[in-house]
Amino acid sequence: MSQVRPILDVRELRVEYMSPSGPVVAADNVSFHIDPGEVYGLAGESGCGKSTVALALLRVLGPPAVITGGQVFFNDTDVLRLDDRELEQYRWRDVAMVFQSAMNSLNPVMKIGDQIIDALQAHEQMSTRAARERVKELLQIVGIDPRRIDAYPHELSGGMRQRAVIAMALALNPPLLIMDEPTTALDVVVQQEIMQQLSDLKSQFGFSVLFITHDLSLLVEFSDRIGIMYAGEIVEEAPAKELFKDPKHPYTFGLMHSFPLVHGPRRALTGIPGAPPNLLDPPSGCRFHDRCALAFAPCPLQRPQLIQLPGDRQVACFLHDGVHDFDTSTAMQARIDEADLVGAHR
Amino acid sequence: MRYIGRRLAFYVVAFWASLTLNFILPRLMPGDPGTAMFARMQGQIDPSQLESMRKAYGLSDDPLPVQYWNYITSVLHGDLGTSISSFPSPVTDVIRISFFWTILLGLVALIISFALGSLLGIIGAWRRNGFVDSVLPPILLFTGSFPYFWIATVALFFIGFKWNLLPLRHAYADGLSPGFNLTFIGSVGKHIIMPAGTIVLVAIGGWMLGMRNTMISILSEDYIMMAEAKGLSQRRVMFSYAARNAMLPSVTAFGMALGFVISGALVTEVVFAYPGLGYSLLTAVRQLDYPLMQGIFLMITLAVLVANLIVDLLYVRLDPRVRTG
């Protein structure tokens, strides 16, 4: 357990969408914390609620979303209790966000320079000239030619747009940066460049990062700790290396084995059968049990709580009781081999 | 610039189409178009004058293509023929003044209804379920359902006739001579209130709803969320990010709606005896002054085309994506 006070402490956050068919709980009792200078990865399939959590931290979720429980402490302040003025100040200055699609998150009729100046002038008393200088600096830092300050978003390439959005996020030097699938829309080469850039920037400025993605391979490479979300809940949390070596939750194992390794031994891709649940009518008990190869008696009956495991890890799964150690990887591998054998005999 | 080029080419084609329409119309009437058109004149002018009028109007015994060519060239030279009811004034003289008044009325009414309507639409979309969003649209929808001429007549009756608040007819007080002085301009202002007000009352609902619907679409876009995440003030997000983008489809719609509003303005002119193109057109029809009628029709069409061109130029200024495209 680290002794430093976390920069972000999310406790039992609960977000619901009021749909005409009933409330959909998109984030159910989500708790995690991020230490200063740390990169915390949040992973899961599409629709698991990770973006919802991220947007809730800034309270920019539009209707029909409602935050129905929990606390979000940024340093010592509960963001959920801020009034409108405080909220405007907190946004971007304390926590900034890099959205998924840069093309869609940039105002198409405004020059990119002006959009960054907007952010600056909304929080600091700055003349336009001074703001422009600062913007040029920022563009330089992220690798864009400062002369493009007056370019419109559609005049930039995909990679450049993403850099511009990153520059915008860094404008006020926020201690916490949220990145929601920052490289998903880019091709692999550019992806690698951007990730490298982000690493460098992080070393330079020392911000913490909440990194959200469905691409676990990226997280394993760049995060310090990773939280795995499924159907609105965090089902496992562990330091990145540990998670990779020894995934405790069967879902995590599935995710791990859904992407090929560039280095390391050859292994078969397995994936996870089935589809994420309909949150209007989620499965009983453990939400993953109907797709889980290791499901057993208690799984359909009760919802597992998050349990502490040694080594700063948590998991919500009946296979792990915190006392006995259960080797999920071996068990899953055994099941897979069994299925292969059965398949071969058909 | 390619965009403007294409639009310009279209307007040229559209104008040519109206010219052709104008050419065809008299020839649709049974019998000799010349006789029918100038029937009134028989006996008032001598045959040689009649003949020259027919020639000026492209009506001769030449084959059709030749007549067509003559007609087009004379129009392009600014010769719209000679008015029958105001013989021997050329049509262009007669409509010169009317043109100005219609433009004035049209501009005033359009700008007010567009600006006010758009503003209401923006506010309505932003403040969900506020007064503007829930009460106004049905009301404006209702007022917009009335025909222009009816509102005009009712306004004329109550405000003009019964309560004597505003003048009843014409563009300025009879007896005043036009000039750049306060009295004249004041009079013009007073006289334009009811006609313009009528048009605004009927047209504003459409602008408001259009803008509101567009804004609702825009408000669910990512860049609005991003703008809010940046901690920008409500006003800034609403205007510089949302409305600025919502304006684009509005401006496009503006161009299209011009034709409708002009139509409404013309009818309103008639009710208020406002000396614009609409009023002249109707008078021309009643007096069977065909050259004047057709000349006015062409001018009206030209005005709409030019207005659309201006709107296109405005659009290019507003949407940077079109400039480089």
Next chain:
Amino acid sequence: MSLQIPVLELESEEVREIGTGLQGPEQSQWARVRNWAPSWIAPLFHSKKAIVGMVILLIYIALAILAPVISPGDPKAFVARPHLPPSSAHWLGTTGLGRDVWAQTIWGARFTLEIGFLVGIATTVVGCVVGMSAGYFRGRIDDVLSLFMNIFLIIPTIPLLVVLAAFVGSKDLAYFVAVLTLTGWAWPARVIRSQTLSLREKDFVAASVVVGEKGWRIIFREILPNMLSIIVASFIGSTIFAIGAQAALEFLGLGNPGRVSWGTNLYWAQNDAGLLTGAWWTFVPAGVCIALVAFAFAMINYGVDEITNPRLRARSGIDKVLKERKVKTTGTRATPVVQQRSVS
């Protein structure tokens, strides 16, 4: 010329969904179902606006059809002294020619509604044929058809109608239908064309093309059923236009003054100096009727729009739910924070 509400052009994107698989029991309007009873007809009856509109419209249609019963006799007959104010004998008074205003109003509904519907149907049919052809076949055909559409759209309608009227002698119903269709077909054509264009890009159409279905079959069996709401909206828009334009023409004296319709009623009221003598009852009923009918149509359109446009529908559905659960929204659009646990 009454109100033209721009028909919100439906986009093919869905409402932005954030992190949830909102697969509710709600049917998406773009369901690949070959059924001719679109799924939005039932919800239509849930829209208060549409219901109001339909009720008003039905009342007028009933009045028009039952005119001989409600107000027997010739509406143009001389019944009493001119310009009598409303009384128990003559509910809406008499005109400047001594005719019963009530009778004129009831009978006037017939022609006005008739012309409205006829033109509405005609323009919608023409609009469909032209619009769908342009949108489906694209290329040269689209270029030519679009050019025609744009030309007719840009030429101002009333001036054209006025000029046409001057050149034609007698004017019967056929003339008006023809002329109004001529000036009014372009708007539905344009809307239908853009809808066809966007639908054409959809997967289920591509699938049909690959399978080898012929063009016309695709248009009728795949595209058309998904466009019904747009077609209905265009029909309504055209009808409003026709009623307004016809009334304007008649008011200007370019209609058929011998016929009884709301427009000619207004013409005579104006002509006989009704207002100058203070006889407001000669002028008000017909105008109010036109407005009510146009308003009713517009309400139906508004209601349909709210049902079929996913964004507007989401918005109104959400408003209801938020109100039920008493979620207070702050002045800003920040996500509201509610501390009580909701009932799942």
